[in-house]
Amino acid sequence: MLKNKIYRSVLKSVRSFGQHRFFHSPLVAHLLWDTAPREALLLAVCRSEMFVVAAGDPVIGQWLFKHREPYNFSTLHRVASLLSGRRLTSLIDIGANIGTICIPAVKRGLFERAIAIEPESLNYSLLRTNVEVNRVSAQITTHNIALGEKNDETLSFELSKTNFGNHRVRYGNDRTDPGEGIEVPSQSLDRIAEGVDLGSALLWMDTQGFEGYVLAGGPRTLQRKPPLVMKFWPGGLSRSGGMERLRYALQRAGYTSFCDLNEPGDAFRPFSVEVLEILAAKLGSGDGQHDLLLV
16 A cells, blocks of 8 residues: 555656656757766657656657657557548557557547557566556556467567667577677467457568568458558568468458558559569668558
């Protein structure tokens, strides 16, 4: 009981502290970030949300703290606009990091509820903290696991030293960003999506080249053909051995249209495996990647 009272008191102080106009100055934000110890935790104050971020994260954490807007959330806004004719109530956020998509999605009213999956322990602890700080724990369910092809497996993850959003499943001897390795339990997409009304759900996925395995674990989910936003990274998919799984899963699901979110305009184009192969050739085998919306 005492522990809960202390916890609630700390949360109240954090929320009040974050509202002070001092922290809304871009100059102050840059100065605080650039002088903070890398092991510190900082409070990023956005328009509608607050996020506790790790000062050692030079990508998502730094963006949040300096720009005061959730990282990549504009893409979700665009997707919601593209799908405005559909009723969307549930978001399945696969690779949720610290909550920069699922928390504002719920808090700003784009979705009623969300499921957030994050495998890495520090990111997950910040995700849980941010869910509580933003008072959306009743609407967001979190899982400290990975999604994979099968249930109840253990996956080896390689932790990036330079980008806390770039942790990835370790493939054999591949070391693209050598770092500490951890073991993470995994479940399938079909198991995680049990009980979700897939007729009003959006799948949002960024798993650093593991997308083929994630979708291979969701045949029943994909049978309902929920709109899917995924990071398409041919180089990562090839290294993971997941490209064929991705092609097969999308073909079996029967997606017929897509929008390349990295291209201007909001036009949908016909989707097929052949179109995917053309885009893969365009992006190449390096770091080229695009966000795709499939329906």
